[in-house]
Amino acid sequence: MLKLNREAAMEELKRQVLECRACRLRNGCRQVVFGEGNPAASIMVIGEGPGEEEDRLGRPFVGKAGQLLDKILQACGFERFIHTYIANIVKCRPPQNRIPTPDERICCRPHLEGQVRIIRPAIIVLLGATALQGLIEPQARISQARGRWLKWEGAWVMPTYHPAALLRDARLKHPVWEDFKQVVAKYREIVDPNHRSPYC
Numbered sequence: 001m002l003k004l005n006r007e008a009a010m011e012e013l014k015r016q017v018l019e020c021r022a023c024r025l026r027n028g029c030r031q032v033v034f035g036e037g038n039p040a041a042s043i044m045v046i047g048e049g050p051g052e053e054e055d056r057l058g059r060p061f062v063g064k065a066g067q068l069l070d071k072i073l074q075a076c077g078f079e080r081f082i083h084t085y086i087a088n089i090v091k092c093r094p095p096q097n098r099i100p101t102p103d104e105r106i107c108c109r110p111h112l113e114g115q116v117r118i119i120r121p122a123i124i125v126l127l128g129a130t131a132l133q134g135l136i137e138p139q140a141r142i143s144q145a146r147g148r149w150l151k152w153e154g155a156w157v158m159p160t161y162h163p164a165a166l167l168r169d170a171r172l173k174h175p176v177w178e179d180f181k182q183v184v185a186k187y188r189e190i191v192d193p194n195h196r197s198p199y200c
Helices: 002-018 052-057 064-075 102-119 129-135 163-168 170-190
Strands: 043-047 084-088 123-127 150-152 155-160
Touching: 002 102, 043 102, 043 129, 064 163, 064 170, 084 102, 102 129, 123 129, 123 170, 129 155, 155 170, 163 170
Parallel strands: 043 084, 043 123, 123 155
Antiparallel strands: 150 155
């Protein structure tokens, strides 16, 4: 029943977001990328914004970075549509995949906060500097914050590098894996002590 209530609330929020014209991004994108996953998930994964493939398909993290994210989640024993809900700081693709401006992030923040309120995740994974700055601290640096637990709105928050950064610099794969191992440990601690993962 709880999941059904959350699904209904998420659908109503999605309807509102699809009608949003609060910033100029909506005028330049193909479609709104609201988010996807389990609205009763214990883990919420938040990225920067939709890219070209996401804009085309209307789904978050479906390009090369998304495929890498799926592999990381699978290595942790997490499935996208069971254990997680995936969203972005902004719901519309910025032109040429540029970083969303502070004003654009502010306009879209109520939508993201609405998703968080509905899901009530135990753990939030922030992928990259934009997600960290957009949700937690505008001046934060991902290189300094990654790998360290934060608390926000009752959730444990783990900042780490964006999968796209790993595609550009393979040296970041090890620290990201260490961060996700902490996520698995925290998940076992506060959600499911019997959770199994292939590699950690």
